[in-house]
Amino acid sequence: MSGGCIAAVALFLAGSTLAHHGWSWTGDGMFQLEGVIKDIYLGNPHATLDVDVEGEIWRVELAPPSATARSGFTEDAAGIGDEVTALGNRSRDETEKRMKAVRITVKGKAYDIYPGRAPS
Known part of the structure; x- marks a missing residue:
């Protein structure tokens, strides 16, 4: 493989990773969602x-x-059928039913998934 092809593949992989992770795909402002857990x-x-x-x-x-578990949200914290409130940032693409939560609340207990981003 030539150096140019290697560089192109590396840029593609880096771009795919950045597009998937982080917050760049989310909109500004807090968004709240309430519903019933169907899958965990x-x-x-x-x-x-x-x-x-x-x-x-x-x-x-x-x-x-590991970070989700540090918040206290583990496999024992919630189950299918539990009501959940999620607070965070929704996708910039409003046709996409997707958000990144900074805090979730299940059974009256709040889990700050991203404590630095969760409101006080």
């Missing part, structure tokens, strides 16, 4: 909740597994 994933690259909000399934992205 606590693996890599980050934990997610699928939440039914009035018949529409929203993807709520959390932090990587």
